[in-house]
Amino acid sequence: xxxxxxxxxxxxxxxxxxxxxxxxxxxxxxxxxxxxxxxxxxxxxxxxxxxxxxxxxxxxxxxxxxxxxxxxxxxxxxxxxxxxxxxxxxxxxxxxxxxxxxxxxxxxxxxxxxxxxxxxxxxxxxxxxxxxxxxxxxxxxxxxxxxxxxxxxxxxxxxxxxxxxxxxxxxxxxxxxxxxxxxxxxxxxxxxxxxxxxxxxxxxxxxxxxxxxxxxxxxxxxxxxxxxxxxxxxxxxxxxxxxxxxxxxxxxxxxxxxxxxxxxxxxxxxxxxxxxxxxxxxxxxxxxxxxxxxxxxxxxxxxxxxxxxxxxxxxxxxxxxxxxxxxxxxxxxxxxxxxxxxxxxxxxxxxxxxxxxxxxxxxxxxxxxxxxxxxxxxxxxxxxxxxxxxxxxxxxxxxxxxxxxxxxxxxxxxxxxxxxxxxxxxxxxxxxxxxxxxxxxxxxxxxxxxxxxxxxxxxxxxxxxxxxxxxxxxxxxxxxxxxxxxxxxxxxxxxxxxxxxxxxxxxxxxxxxxxxxxxxxxxxxxxxxxxxxxxxxxxxxxxxxxxxxxxxxxxxxxxxxxxxxxxxxxxxxxxxxxxxxxxxxxxxxxxxxxxxxxxxxxxxxxxxxxxxxxxxxxxxxxxxxxxxxxxxxxxxxxxxxxxxxxxxxxxxxxxxxxxxxxxxxxxxxxxxxxxxxxxxxxxxxxxxxxxxxxxxxxxxxxxxxxxxxxxxxxxxxxxxxxxxxxxxx
Ligand SMILES: [Zn+2]
Numbered sequence: 001x002x003x004x005x006x007x008x009x010x011x012x013x014x015x016x017x018x019x020x021x022x023x024x025x026x027x028x029x030x031x032x033x034x035x036x037x038x039x040x041x042x043x044x045x046x047x048x049x050x051x052x053x054x055x056x057x058x059x060x061x062x063x064x065x066x067x068x069x070x071x072x073x074x075x076x077x078x079x080x081x082x083x084x085x086x087x088x089x090x091x092x093x094x095x096x097x098x099x100x101x102x103x104x105x106x107x108x109x110x111x112x113x114x115x116x117x118x119x120x121x122x123x124x125x126x127x128x129x130x131x132x133x134x135x136x137x138x139x140x141x142x143x144x145x146x147x148x149x150x151x152x153x154x155x156x157x158x159x160x161x162x163x164x165x166x167x168x169x170x171x172x173x174x175x176x177x178x179x180x181x182x183x184x185x186x187x188x189x190x191x192x193x194x195x196x197x198x199x200x201x202x203x204x205x206x207x208x209x210x211x212x213x214x215x216x217x218x219x220x221x222x223x224x225x226x227x228x229x230x231x232x233x234x235x236x237x238x239x240x241x242x243x244x245x246x247x248x249x250x251x252x253x254x255x256x257x258x259x260x261x262x263x264x265x266x267x268x269x270x271x272x273x274x275x276x277x278x279x280x281x282x283x284x285x286x287x288x289x290x291x292x293x294x295x296x297x298x299x300x301x302x303x304x305x306x307x308x309x310x311x312x313x314x315x316x317x318x319x320x321x322x323x324x325x326x327x328x329x330x331x332x333x334x335x336x337x338x339x340x341x342x343x344x345x346x347x348x349x350x351x352x353x354x355x356x357x358x359x360x361x362x363x364x365x366x367x368x369x370x371x372x373x374x375x376x377x378x379x380x381x382x383x384x385x386x387x388x389x390x391x392x393x394x395x396x397x398x399x400x401x402x403x404x405x406x407x408x409x410x411x412x413x414x415x416x417x418x419x420x421x422x423x424x425x426x427x428x429x430x431x432x433x434x435x436x437x438x439x440x441x442x443x444x445x446x447x448x449x450x451x452x453x454x455x456x457x458x459x460x461x462x463x464x465x466x467x468x469x470x471x472x473x474x475x476x477x478x479x480x481x482x483x484x485x486x487x488x489x490x491x492x493x494x495x496x497x498x499x500x501x502x503x504x505x506x507x508x509x510x511x512x513x514x515x516x517x518x519x520x521x522x523x524x525x526x527x528x529x530x531x532x533x534x535x536x537x538x539x540x541x542x543x544x545x546x547x548x549x550x551x552x553x554x555x556x557x558x559x560x561x562x563x564x565x566x567x568x569x570x571x572x573x574x575x576x577x578x579x580x581x582x583x584x585x586x587x588x589x590x591x592x593x594x595x596x597x598x599x600x601x602x603x604x605x606x607x608x609x610x611x612x613x614x615x616x617x618x619x620x621x622x623x624x625x626x627x628x629x630x631x632x633x634x635x636x637x638x639x640x641x642x643x644x645x646x647x648x649x650x651x652x653x654x655x656x657x658x659x660x661x662x663x664x665x666x667x668x669x670x671x672x673x674x675x676x677x678x679x680x681x682x683x684x685x686x687x688x689x690x691x692x693x694x695x696x697x698x699x700x701x702x703x704x705x706x707x708x709x710x711x712x713x714x715x716x717x718x719x720x721x722x723x724x725x726x727x728x729x
Contacts, residue, residue: 032045035120035127036059036099037099037124038123039058040057044101046089046091051105052069056276062219062278063276064155066153068152071150073144076144077143078141087105088106088107099119100117102116102117110137112134112141114133114134117130117131122294126224126274126275128272129148129149129274133266135261139263140263143261145496147269150247153245159217160184161183161214161215161239161244162182165191167179168197168207168529169528169556170546170547172547184239186239192232193207193208193232194232195231195526196526208226209227209533210227211225214279221278223277226288227535228535229271229533230506230531232250234252234253235247248272260470282634282636285562289565289567290566292534292537293566293631297538298541307568308596308629309452310597312599314341315345323360323361323367325602326341327368329603331375332602335611336618337615340452343382344454351384351422352389353389353395355393355396366447369450370449378452379449380450380523382456383441383444383453383455384421384423385459386425386437387418388407397423409461410488425459427498428501429464430469434508445517446517453513453520471494472497473494475492479495506539510522522540525543525544528546529545542570542571544573550575551574552666554574555591556641557570558594559640559641563636567634568630569596570594571596571598572595574598574600576605583719583720585614589617590723633679634651635649635678635679638663641664643666648676659678660725660726661713661724661726665721669716672714673713678706678707683704685702687706692725695715696713700729
């Protein structure tokens, strides 16, 4: 545990004592405010000086009882002078309803208003929390870091606890990915998330900003928290004595954080969601995944019965893609039953110059898009729209253009040249840069008749050394610069504020695109799975979850991310992979068929048999698997894939009584039999098991037997698979 964090936790306890006295003196009602939904209830208290979360509880079970008032920022800087803030509860401006509360606190000098807000947006699932601070003065005010959420639960020191968190898939699937560890006395953990997810040697992987704490032993119950933001986030969890404490919010390191608030502007903390659960990892995940679909996802996409679309992508040919090849791929994609053709990088004139390369695409992109549309396919397009390069063509984002240079996060070194598809990021937090990007993506979608726009690369700036931008200025002495073959980036006290401004602007651009082009889908890719988080889930339709595309990487990344995010959003790209036998070919395809299925192979290279099998598997995906991927419960019934042994997941939809078990057998030929436990079934029901490839004869089994004994799958071949369809009789 970091000593300064501990001091603040101790301070929170002390303040709690003071606050009780203050409340009595001021004769403020000490009755807790209760809000919630069918799953969760929270109890809040409007203290005179600060609000407090008293309790988070499952409506039918365990409660987590808090100690300590919220810590509101206690200074602001005006005209270079730090001014202490005295917050006072403003009952008249506060609002409480059955499923939401907005408790208002005011400070006079400077004139600031703080909204401490809680909202249950759906009947089931977690409750969201946001703090907004409004500058009502006529002066520019600088604020220090207001955390999103601070907790200090009382938990008996003898109670065994486990802590679950998930790594991002980023460039390569992580070695562990899904962490479930004992959290005993003295436990201290810190997780970070940003839009970059740099793999720095010796440092932990970035997390999907979420964790679950569950009781083990004789007692069950748990609680979880996540952050709806893609910028720089940190989460901590500490256990000492009978306190389980931590902080969630913008990453305070490297500090000190500060952010500028012009008159009339509002600072908003990244929204946090919290929920109590019965502690079961998959049951908790099923509630959360459903909530993400209902509350965060674009309802238009969720309603589309073809979502997630079966997609063929051109990146198998990398930058060499051409019109002739794209048209050939579209024709073959149509014949196979794909629903979207996705043109990846390689189509444009240059980085920052998002016009078709006249040599590769002599008739422009609309010709390609029209061909896809004529055959009933959607047209997707890759663009790294926040990158500047050196093209001097009209409309290109050129680093040497004086206006553009002001938008860059840093000056390029002398003689700098962009890489094949990577340049220097413009800071979208600069209003003129954001306006340019918004116009440019709108033009691209309109002119090229795009149904799905994929962004890739680092659209959100992490660090920036400009002092003319709205974010806090760069601090030369306390910042570091990094570079590798493709990138220049910075890490300093202003990094979190740079990321905050750029992330909000990025969200605005996505929201604007959705408004202007109803039905447009947005893929979030950041060199693969670096922006897999709940903010992206609210501003995009699906993620590339990992940037390596072999069967093992795809299954590992899916296993991890699917603990917390809807599987329909989790895209795995299937690349060409050695498949000497047709069983290996099915294994390769199915390893990408658990969520959003994108093949990145020029399928005209497939044999006649591979074509036939792929068409059959695609038809099965669309008819049988996709409805489950869209809305069934998901259970991690097998171990995480290691490429050698067995792994698998189960979907089961209790409403329709249907499900599917995906079983995979890795490279080691033995053992050739594996038993998967099943979940979600009714003990009193009877179910038909259909082994799609006929690896075992179909059979009817009672729910009780399946729940007790599971399903045994037999696959003697290395790198093979089976799909077991479960249907209630
Ligand atoms: Zn900047």
